Amino acid sequence: MLTSQKEESRIFELISKWVSDIRISNYSSYLDINKASEGLALRLLNLVYDYELVDLNHEKQNFPGIDLGDRTKAKIGIQVTSRADKPKIDEALKLFHKYDYHSVYSNGLKLFILSTDSINYKRGVKAPYNRFFSYQEGIITPSSLTRHIKLHANDSKRSQILSLLEQELGETSHLESILKKIMKNMTSTTLDANLRAIGHLLVERTSRRISKFIELEQESWQHGYRSGEEYINKFRALFRLDEDYKTKIIPVLTSAQEGTVARILFDEYLELEKLQFNMLAETFTKDQYQILMSTGRAFQFILHSLLDALIDKYNENLLILKTYFHIDVPKIENQYKIINESILYSDIDDKQDKLNKLLDNFSDPFGLYIFLDSKENMKFEYSATPMAKKIYGDLMGMEIINKYLTGVLETVSLDGKVFTGFRNRRHVIFLIPVDDSTKKALSILQQRSNFGIYYFEEV
Incomplete structure (x- = not known):
């Protein structure tokens, strides 16, 4: 067949x-x-x-x-x-x-x-x-x-569809299925230094390319939005698979000839990586010039979505490498996921306790906005909060809050052409009730800006 x-x-x-x-x-x-x-x-x-x-x-x-x-x-x-x-x-x-x-x-x-x-x-x-x-x-x-x-x-699209379905519905991934079959016939002595070295190089390779994606996203702020073709060329360069293959990795593979376990593992992982990156590249570069030149909002949303997917896939692959290559490396923290979380509380003490736990997770006080209820006496004793922007939201009203957050968090200019505002991820905490229309407006704003939202809601 x-x-x-x-x-x-x-x-x-x-x-x-x-x-x-x-x-x-x-x-x-x-x-x-x-x-x-x-x-x-x-x-x-x-x-x-x-x-x-x-x-x-x-x-x-x-x-x-x-x-x-x-x-x-x-x-x-x-x-x-x-x-x-x-x-x-x-x-x-x-x-x-x-x-x-x-x-x-x-x-x-x-x-x-x-x-x-x-x-x-x-x-x-x-x-x-x-x-x-x-x-x-x-x-x-x-x-x-x-x-x-x-x-x-076509062949590329069909492979992308299959990869998505295998990931979501397959008992195991295509790569892991192959690895299991190979490992079944391996002895413990097969997992030698060469195999572990290859695993480390693969991790370094993918991690470095993800870092370049993040650099590209940050460069868009420095150069403005109109140099679209420059971004496209840089983006395409991230998908070239030859450089590491011909330099750093090849010396390690000299003792891993065609057909050996080490070479099979390497080739299968590289093929998986190639498929994943190509899927992202095709998504991004389809009608790319029109996207780049038409609206900064589309560029921002697409690039953030790609980084989110790529980092998640990298972290999933680490589990395979840990199992089959016997290496343990840290995950990449995913700063590109859209956070839209409701935190339920039963009374004021429960609310204070859950707020304290949430604040423990924040390391950047400059990117934190907290909307307070003036009738409550919430305590802030954490290192992240002195520099946070604390606002009595119940005295402002939802319409003013919406306009305020759009003004301080919007990352695209009014004409949609040039990035503005802050590059780093920001966070917004609502300790007051928020109506559905404001939630909807903020959700749309999140598609072109990098910030997370936490709604405290009484049960």
Whole structure:
């Protein structure tokens, strides 16, 4: 069987496993898997159809009617569901109409139905719902998804899809499966100094390249935003895999000839790294000049997202290296994850205790904003807080707070072309209640600015 056919077969197998897992979990009343599936659905649909979907539940918990939305490119809203029955579809149409989502998602509603149940595609849709939905165009199923992959995915895209599905749904990764088979026939003496040296070099190599990504992100602040082609050239340089291979690593491999365990392990890890970096490169460089020249916001959001994914993958790979190469190296702290956390408390003492624990985690007092309730006497005895900005938020009102944070945390100029403000990650703590509209505005601001939010909410 050709490689492409093997990959297609495995993709279809994993998608079928996904649908089966959901069905079994629903029978067992374990509905959390449906929420967990939204994250995979977002990444998979973006990859397969080139959408730019975001998780709307990050903007507002239990976002009504739809789960994912692409406001900029496809201009569609998507509900992810395991139900294919007409009442479920009718309910989705009513909510989409009720909240006037069509004004934002002008190309309408799509349902991603993770089920093998039959659907009557000839069914008509009455006004006003027919303005934004049709059974023929508005439904994505496992079958239509795999058919699109088979017909339209090139070798690179197919490999990316398979890698994502293996990571999320495979029992083990492709690399780890190979390593397990190899290690089964190895003796303890095989794990010699050469093998451990290769492992260390691989870690150093990937860690150094991630550092270069971070440097690129920081350089964007120094040069302004208009030198887009310079950034593209630097970005592409990060994906060249030859330099270390021909210099530092090759001497170690001189005793590890083709077919030996050490060489197989090295080659497989290098292939995994190459695939991961290439996936990120393709995402970033697709229509890159237009992205760079059109809006700083898009550049900022994409680069932060790539760094988030890359650092997470690096830390996952360290577990494999620790197991199979017998080396133990530190993880990279991920400063690019979007933090939008609710901290629940029962009374004022519990609130003080949880605030103290949170403050213990902050090392940069200059990047900390705390919105206080003037009626409470919260104590601050931690080294991180004397330089923090402490504000009586209940005396300001949400509208002023929103404008204030936009002014101090916005990292893109008003025209969207040049980065401004601070490069380092910042944090905001709300010890006062925050309304949904402010949470939504701050969530959107997070997509172009690097700061975390902590909401203290009484249970």
